[in-house]
Structure formats: structure tokens, C-alpha cells
Amino acid sequence: MSTVTVFVPKDAAAISVGADDVAAALSQEAQNRGIDINLIRNGSRGLLWLEPLVEVETPSGRVAFGPVARGDIVSLFDADFLSAGDHVLGHGLTEDIPYLANQERLTFVRCGVADPLDLGAYETQGGLVGLKKALELESTAITEEVTLSGLRGRGGAGFPAGIKWETVRKEVAEQKYICCNADEGDSGTFADRMLIEGDPFVLLEGMVIAGRAVGADTGYIYIRSEYPYAIRTLTDAVSRFEQAGLLGENILGSGQAFAIHIRVGAGAYICGEESSMLESLEGKRGQVRAKPPIPAISGLFGKPTVVNNVLTLATVPYVLANGGKTYSEYGQGKSLGTQPFQLAGDIARGGLVEKVFGVTLRELIEGFGGGTRSGRPVRTAQVGGPLGAYIPESAFDVHMDYESLSGSDAMLGHGGVVVFNDSVDMARQARFAMEFCEIESCGKCTPCRIGSVRGKETLDKIIAGADVEKNLAVLDDLCVLMTDGSLCAMGGLTPMPVTSALKHFPEDFGSARQAVE
Amino acid sequence: MQEPDEKKAVLNICQDHDNRPEDLVEILHSVQDLAGFLSDEALREIASCINLTRAEVHGVVSFYHDFRRAPSGKTVVKICLAEACQAVGCDALKEHATQALSIDMGQTSSGDEVSLEPVYCLGNCALGPAVMINGNLHGRVTPEKLDALVSEADS
Ligand SMILES: Cc1cc2nc3c(=O)[nH]c(=O)nc-3n(C[C@H](O)[C@H](O)[C@H](O)COP(=O)(O)O)c2cc1C
Ligand code: SF4
Numbered sequence: 224m225s226t227v228t229v230f231v232p233k234d235a236a237a238i239s240v241g242a243d244d245v246a247a248a249l250s251q252e253a254q255n256r257g258i259d260i261n262l263i264r265n266g267s268r269g270l271l272w273l274e275p276l277v278e279v280e281t282p283s284g285r286v287a288f289g290p291v292a293r294g295d296i297v298s299l300f301d302a303d304f305l306s307a308g309d310h311v312l313g314h315g316l317t318e319d320i321p322y323l324a325n326q327e328r329l330t331f332v333r334c335g336v337a338d339p340l341d342l343g344a345y346e347t348q349g350g351l352v353g354l355k356k357a358l359e360l361e362s363t364a365i366t367e368e369v370t371l372s373g374l375r376g377r378g379g380a381g382f383p384a385g386i387k388w389e390t391v392r393k394e395v396a397e398q399k400y401i402c403c404n405a406d407e408g409d410s411g412t413f414a415d416r417m418l419i420e421g422d423p424f425v426l427l428e429g430m431v432i433a434g435r436a437v438g439a440d441t442g443y444i445y446i447r448s449e450y451p452y453a454i455r456t457l458t459d460a461v462s463r464f465e466q467a468g469l470l471g472e473n474i475l476g477s478g479q480a481f482a483i484h485i486r487v488g489a490g491a492y493i494c495g496e497e498s499s500m501l502e503s504l505e506g507k508r509g510q511v512r513a514k515p516p517i518p519a520i521s522g523l524f525g526k527p528t529v530v531n532n533v534l535t536l537a538t539v540p541y542v543l544a545n546g547g548k549t550y551s552e553y554g555q556g557k558s559l560g561t562q563p564f565q566l567a568g569d570i571a572r573g574g575l576v577e578k579v580f581g582v583t584l585r586e587l588i589e590g591f592g593g594g595t596r597s598g599r600p601v602r603t604a605q606v607g608g609p610l611g612a613y614i615p616e617s618a619f620d621v622h623m624d625y626e627s628l629s630g631s632d633a634m635l636g637h638g639g640v641v642v643f644n645d646s647v648d649m650a651r652q653a654r655f656a657m658e659f660c661e662i663e664s665c666g667k668c669t670p671c672r673i674g675s676v677r678g679k680e681t682l683d684k685i686i687a688g689a690d691v692e693k694n695l696a697v698l699d700d701l702c703v704l705m706t707d708g709s710l711c712a713m714g715g716l717t718p719m720p721v722t723s724a725l726k727h728f729p730e731d732f733g734s735a736r737q738a739v740e
Numbered sequence: 741m742q743e744p745d746e747k748k749a750v751l752n753i754c755q756d757h758d759n760r761p762e763d764l765v766e767i768l769h770s771v772q773d774l775a776g777f778l779s780d781e782a783l784r785e786i787a788s789c790i791n792l793t794r795a796e797v798h799g800v801v802s803f804y805h806d807f808r809r810a811p812s813g814k815t816v817v818k819i820c821l822a823e824a825c826q827a828v829g830c831d832a833l834k835e836h837a838t839q840a841l842s843i844d845m846g847q848t849s850s851g852d853e854v855s856l857e858p859v860y861c862l863g864n865c866a867l868g869p870a871v872m873i874n875g876n877l878h879g880r881v882t883p884e885k886l887d888a889l890v891s892e893a894d895s
Contacts, residue, residue: 486766642827
């Protein structure tokens with residue numbers, strides 16, 4: 224039998240449920256049986272409930288087994304899984320698993336396919352095509368292509384990437400920067416992490432293209448310290464890019480120079496806000512800057528700076544390789560292309576679902592996600608991170624795009640969907656929103672710094688049943704004040720989870736409110 | 741670590757960064773990685789190397805949750821307390837851990853064995869409750885699994 228290639232992910236989520244053990248046991252058992260296998264540690268396919276997902280390369284394609292535990296290895300060999308033999312953990316061809324087959328993978332097309340640090344495999348699978356095109360284009364032609372694609376920032380605010388780039392491009396300055404925001408602080412989101420661990424070269428490629436487009440020769444990736452696995456992969460990826468001449472003074476002989484530096488955060492949610500991130504990159508407290516000036520004009524060290532999320536930058540190589548028009552043909556209205564959604568919380572089939580904008584929340588939670596993991600009924604989902612709205616199950620038919628969500632007093636954010644079952648206490652969730660703001664506020668402005676503390680105290684009183692009516696009025700007031708008076712979206716959007724919980728689940732906020740409604 | 745050694749190590753780290761004040765966050769990370777925490781002496785040394793006031797350095801240290809001014813336990817257990825883990829019972833896990841170790845979140849057990857710390861998201865939101873023990877990520881952590889992981893890390 225010729226050597227069979229077997230894949231076991233080294234994505235942090237896969238490792239968190241035993242992928243390293245499985246990989247070790249697999250090698251050992253193969254050795255015991257005198258079988259030669261070629262074990263590759265790939266990224267994750269994003270079918271996280273099946274992790275550790277073991278794949279075997281066969282003549283008809285890759286065959287999946289999962290979730291595999293160390294104790295399953297012997298039975299897998301006994302079932303001849305290396306020749307796609309039948310096994311209870313078998314799922315047939317990976318590509319045919321409906322969860323994956325029903326996605327539109329553009330940004331994540333390579334994630335989980337190969338060893339993330341194998342540059343040869345990256346190129347074989349379509350990598351570097353976008354960069355090579357960009358190196359032959361004038362800078363304006365690159366920004367035009369990105370504008371044409373309709374690509375909007377995936378970090379939360381949804382600002383058109385091409386317009387931001389064009390602003391920086393037009394600035395006249397001896398130094399400009401590209402800053403990649405890999406702070407991914409929102410609970411319920413892990414797409415940036417998965418991409419960095421599964422296909423880091425595409426992010427680096429996107430950054431070099433951005434540098435070429437705006438005339439910047441230096442990039443920073445600001446990555447959160449909570450992601451040690453991703454930091455290691457990224458560090459290796461940067462040195463491989465350097466060794467291959469894809470970073471440095473003269474990229475692929477084009478004369479284009481670009482360097483990438485990795486900077487590790489220090490556990491502050493607010494440092495995901497772009498101006499706070501820039502302060503942190505300058506070695507300071509991550510205190511939010513007042514705007515104007517916008518970072519595109521005066522950003523890192525006062526220089527014109529592109530700040531983009533990981534997913535925004537990682538989508539750019541696709542746009543350049545296939546044309547902005549091709550990308551824009553996915554999606555609808557002003558939400559063009561695809562969004563990597565992340566299904567999290569109490570969900571049976573949690574993971575990464577990259578879909579064209581416009582899929583409904585119900586399709587994501589019930590279709591892809593299969594309802595709750597606990598088996599209890601779904602009550603609500605928080606969409607868009609800790610500053611996002613709680614959407615009740617009755618409203619799950621909402622379309623997941625920027626406009627439909629904002630029309631429902633919600634937001635897309637970074638695409639996280641956290642599912643809660645019927646045991647959730649929405650008053651406690653509202654309280655947590657205030658508490659989180661208290662913990663993570665940068666402290667610069669009063670509505671956020673003090674408002675969050677007052678909000679938490681007021682919710683404590685409501686939960687205790689003290690003067691509920693009066694305290695609900697105080698809470699409403701506070702929410703208006705925070706929304707209108709905060710300098711940034713930390714204080715400005717903390718009321719969103721609170722008011723959505725109040726609006727859709729008044730029964731959780733004391734008997735008085737129930738009587739009134 | 742002995743004091744003169746620490747001082748020298750801090751000097752070296754600052755020098756590796758050309759004593760640039762804009763590298764302060766990185767310098768703090770490196771010193772903490774080496775010494776386990778940021779002592780008064782270390783901060784004084786850093787301030788003088790990179791030509792900032794101690795107040796400025798303190799301002800940065802106190803802003804970030806990662807930086808510690810006292811040593812941690814041998815085993816650092818970070819329990820995610822954010823929404824995605826709340827949805828799958830991290831509160832019960834936290835209760836269990838604090839009771840089993842007889843400490844609150846943010847404290848270190850007697851004998852400097854185990855430190856319990858809250859964390860808001862480890863990026864393992866589909867496989868919660870998530871816990872990180874000495875830098876290793878764990879998913880679907882039940883109270884029993886947590887006990888086993890902690891004693892494993894401790895041994
Ligand atoms: C409190 C707060 C936290 C944020 N956290 C992140 C984050 O973790 N990652 C991110 O890319 N953007 C985050 N943002 C949005 C950034 O400010 C900024 O809009 C984004 O990085 C721009 O990149 P994009 O246009 O590609 O989305 C946050 C914003 C706020 C107000
Ligand atoms: S809203 Fe909060 S986080 Fe934002 S600037 Fe004000 S205090 Fe800082």
C-alpha cells in the first residue's frame with residue numbers, strides 16, 4: 224500500500240478537544256502496525272463540533288472521521304479507515320458534508336486544506352495570484368478593484384475598504400502604515416483566529432497588496448495575547464514569507480518593499496477599537512482618540528494609516544485574483560460578497576459558516592447549527608458580539624446583512640452568533656453587558672466610565688425586585704445617555720444588548736414591567 | 741530571581757528595543773515573561789532606560805489586564821466568562837473552581853499553587869466552556885475535567 228496522507232488539525236479549537244493526542248496516537252498506532260502514513264497537521268475546516276476531525280486522502284477525495292478521540296484510533300485502523308473503510312465516526316467525503324457543501328468559501332477557501340505553513344501548497348491552491356497581479360498594477364487600479372468589489376470592513380463598522388484605501392493613497396507623506404486588527408475580542412467570534420491558524424499567508428498577502436495600493440512599506444499585526452497558538456503560527460508564517468522574498472526590500476523583484484511586524488496585545492478589549500489599538504501600538508495606554516482626525520489621515524505615529532480587520536485584508540487576494548466584479552456578484556444591496564459567520568454558545572453544530580450575505584439567522588442556527596447542543600429550546604441569540612443585540616427566536620427570519628440587521632435594531636459586528644437556550648435570564652445578560660463595559664471601558668469619557676457602573680447597579684436593584692418601575696426608568700435614561708454621549712462605540716453600543724433584552728424579554732425584568740406591558 | 745540578575749535582564753530587554761518608549765508594551769511583556777511579574781524595581785529600571793516617568797510606566801501597566809504586579813501561582817487557570825461560555829454553563833464551572841480551591845477569581849491558592857483568573861473570550865466559542873491552563877487551551881470543560889486538568893498541570 225502506498226503512503227496514505229492523513230490530516231489532523233492543529234487549530235487551537237481542535238487541540239482544545241484533543242487533536243494533539245489524536246495525532247500522537249495515530250502515528251504510534253501506524254508504527255505499531257508497520258504502516259507508513261504521511262501525517263499533516265492542517266488548519267480547521269471549521270466544522271468544530273466534529274473536532275478533532277481526521278481526514279484521509281483517497282483517490283476519490285478526502286474522507287472525514289470525527290469527532291475522533293484517542294480511544295477510537297485502534298478501531299479506526301481495524302475498520303481500515305486509511306482506505307475509507309466504514310466506521311461509526313465516518314462522514315464520507317469532507318467536501319460533501321452538507322455543512323461545508325452549503326457554504327460559499329471565498330475568504331476561507333484554503334483554510335483547513337493544507338499545512339498552513341506550507342508555502343508550496345499555498346501557491347498550488349491559488350495563493351499569490353492576487354499579489355502577482357497587484358504588483359503589475361498601478362496603485363489606483365488596485366484601490367479601484369477593491370472599491371468595485373464592494374468589500375466592507377469585517378471588523379464591525381462595515382466601512383468600505385476601497386474608500387479607506389483611496390483616502391490613504393491620496394495622502395502625501397513619507398511614511399504610511401498598514402495595521403491589521405487581529406484583536407478579535409468579541410465573545411462568539413473566532414474567524415480571525417481560525418484564519419491565522421489555518422491560512423496565515425493569505426492575510427500577509429493581503430497586507431502586501433494593501434501596502435502596494437496606498438504606498439506603505441510597513442505593516443503591523445496587532446494580535447491579542449489570548450491567542451498564543453495563532454501568534455506562533457503567524458510568527459512562523461512571517462518568517463517564511465520573508466525567506467521566500469515575499470516580504471522585504473524588493474518583493475518578487477518588483478521593487479516594492481514591505482515589512483510586517485507582529486505586536487501582541489495585553490488583554491484589553493478596547494484595544495480592538497482602532498484608535499485605541501494605535502495608541503497601544505505606540506506603547507501607550509489604549510485610550511481612545513477623539514476623531515477627527517481619522518486614522519487614514521493621521522494614524523500610527525501621526526502618519527496616514529490603513530486599519531483593517533484580518534478578514535477584510537484576507538479577502539483582498541481573492542478580489543485581486545478574481546476581479547472586484549466577481550466578488551461583488553455575491554451578496555445583495557450594499558452587503559456584497561460573503562461573511563464568515565461564527566456559530567457559538569449552546570449550539571449543536573458550532574463552527575465557521577462562510578455564506579453570501581442575506582442568509583437568515585434561522586438558516587444559520589437551525590439549518591447549519593442544528594439547534595442547541597443541550598437539547599433545550601432556543602430562546603435567543605446575541606448577534607455581533609458583546610455590543611450586539613439579543614434577537615428573540617421569533618425574529619430569526621431576519622436576513623444577515625448590514626442593512627437588514629440595522630433595520631431590526633441589531634448589528635452584524637464581526638459576524639458572531641451566540642445561541643442561548645430557554646434557561647437564560649435576560650436581566651442577568653443585560654447586567655453582564657454593563658459589567659463588561661465597566662471592566663473594559665478605557666475611562667476617557669463619563670457616560671461610559673460611570674454610566675456602566677450605574678447601569679450595573681441599577682440592574683442589580685431590578686433583579687432584586689427593588690423599586691422596579693423607578694429603576695427601569697433610570698436604566699432607560701442611562702441607555703439614552705450612553706448611546707448619545709459616549710466618545711466611541713464601547714459606551715455607545717453597550718445599551719444595545721440591554722435595550723434589546725428589555726424590549727424582547729420584559730418578563731425577565733421584574734413583575735412591575737410585566738404588569739405594564 | 742536574584743536582584744542584580746533581574747536588573748541586568750531588564751536592561752538587556754530595553755536595549756534589545758533600543759530603549760524606545762514606543763516599545764513599552766512589548767518590553768513589559770518580555771520582562772513579565774522572564775520574571776513572572778512586574779516588580780517595583782523592574783518598573784523603575786524600565787522607566788529610566790526608556791526615559792519615561794515612573795508614573796507614565798505605571799499608567800500603562802495598570803491599563804492592561806495582562807500585566808501583574810505580584811507573582812502568580814505555578815498553575816494559571818483562566819476561565820472564560822464571556823457570553824458564549826455563559827450560554828453553556830461557565831458560571832457553574834467558575835463556582836466549582838472557586839469552591840474547590842477555596843479562592844475567588846483573581847486570587848492565588850495558598851502555597852502559590854493555582855491562580856484563578858477570569859478571561860473574556862479565548863476564541864473557542866463553539867466548544868465552551870473554554871479554559872486556558874498555563875497557555876494550553878481546553879474546550880467543553882466540565883467541573884470533573886477541570887479538576888483533572890488542574891491536578892495534571894500541578895503535578
Ligand atoms: C469597542 C470596540 C472594539 C472593537 N474591536 C475590534 C476587533 O477586535 N477587531 C476589529 O477588527 N475591529 C474591532 N473594532 C472596529 C475597529 O474600530 C475598526 O472599525 C476596524 O478595525 C476597521 O477595520 P475594518 O474596516 O476592516 O473592519 C472595534 C470597535 C470598537 C468600538
Ligand atoms: S465610550 Fe468608553 S471606551 Fe469609548 S472612549 Fe469613552 S470611555 Fe473610552
